[in-house]
Amino acid sequence: MICPHCSENLLRRERSDRTCSKCTRRFALEPKESPFALHDLRLQKLADRLSAGRGLYVTVTQLRYAAARRRLPSLNEGYWTIVGTWVALVLIPTYILSIIGGAALSMSKWWLIPLLGLLVVIVGLVVIYACRPLIRSRAHVRMQVGDEAFRDDVLNPWTAVYGGLPKGVVYESWVMLPEISAPRMVLLCADPSVRACLSANRVPEEHGMVLVADIDRVPPRLPVLILHDASIPGFAFARNARTMLGDRVHAVGLRPRSVMDDESAILLREPVSSHSAMQFLHDPLFPNEVEWLDDGWWSPIAAIPPARLLAAVSSAAERIEDDADPDRRFARQLGFLTWPTA
Numbered sequence: 001m002i003c004p005h006c007s008e009n010l011l012r013r014e015r016s017d018r019t020c021s022k023c024t025r026r027f028a029l030e031p032k033e034s035p036f037a038l039h040d041l042r043l044q045k046l047a048d049r050l051s052a053g054r055g056l057y058v059t060v061t062q063l064r065y066a067a068a069r070r071r072l073p074s075l076n077e078g079y080w081t082i083v084g085t086w087v088a089l090v091l092i093p094t095y096i097l098s099i100i101g102g103a104a105l106s107m108s109k110w111w112l113i114p115l116l117g118l119l120v121v122i123v124g125l126v127v128i129y130a131c132r133p134l135i136r137s138r139a140h141v142r143m144q145v146g147d148e149a150f151r152d153d154v155l156n157p158w159t160a161v162y163g164g165l166p167k168g169v170v171y172e173s174w175v176m177l178p179e180i181s182a183p184r185m186v187l188l189c190a191d192p193s194v195r196a197c198l199s200a201n202r203v204p205e206e207h208g209m210v211l212v213a214d215i216d217r218v219p220p221r222l223p224v225l226i227l228h229d230a231s232i233p234g235f236a237f238a239r240n241a242r243t244m245l246g247d248r249v250h251a252v253g254l255r256p257r258s259v260m261d262d263e264s265a266i267l268l269r270e271p272v273s274s275h276s277a278m279q280f281l282h283d284p285l286f287p288n289e290v291e292w293l294d295d296g297w298w299s300p301i302a303a304i305p306p307a308r309l310l311a312a313v314s315s316a317a318e319r320i321e322d323d324a325d326p327d328r329r330f331a332r333q334l335g336f337l338t339w340p341t342a
Helices: 038-051 060-068 075-104 112-130 130-137 149-163 192-200 203-207 232-248 287-294 306-322 326-334
Strands: 185-188 209-212 224-227 249-254
Touching: 038 060, 038 149, 038 306, 060 192, 075 112, 185 306, 192 203, 192 306, 203 209, 203 306, 224 232, 224 306, 232 249, 232 306, 249 306
Parallel strands: 185 209, 185 224, 224 249
Antiparallel strands: none
């Protein structure tokens, strides 16, 4: 590990008690102990990358997802977890009990009982192998570190050493949603991290945008942008909004095709036992997107980096403003707004 203070490369024995043996200064995170193998330099680099060189504010949830990228368990790991649990709880105890039972019996061929137990184990393993598609279909891919653990094991030690969160990082509860006196549009999103990110980066003031979490709190008559997860519940949320609010609803995303083949995206899996995803969807999706959703995959909107999130929302807001302004709409049709600035 590189010391964040003196830049010396430290072996594990040279950084006991989270103290550099070269400069004797404390650091916050020990990669052998911290979630996602984080250390001080990596955490600050993650925060800097999310700020995109523009001083963007980053929520704690966005930082946690960024730390988890490429460190999520694979579907195979979920499969082997299920298999390992079944072997440990069923097959191994069966074999041990058969040995004990055979030894307890005073019979000339007592060894037949453990042999029968071994046969049961072998048959069980064959059944597991034959049922691997079914077992894989029940495997989960989940975030291994939740909000509370990330706060306790990463952010609190960081704050204790450096006196505050990494530069640009904010807790969602710190961000107050602005009061827009003359709103021109509404953004509907159930995720508090997304609303906090937009508010901290002053998107509502820029576009006269009211941020709301519930469909029932959407003001009348104003156009509505919807942000949601790439998930069955996310699309169900969008469908309900369209049903209640009508044609003034404009969906921004997130679409499965935007993340399903992206190696850097956060892809999670919760097997669904309900009916096809099609019954929840209003927007037309490609067949492979519906299949992806039906297989239990989903991706949280809060995992989208701030720069991408702000760009998508600002682009959608500008389209709404163009449509409401005849001069801007005419200029857009001419291609004026697409000209390069330099």
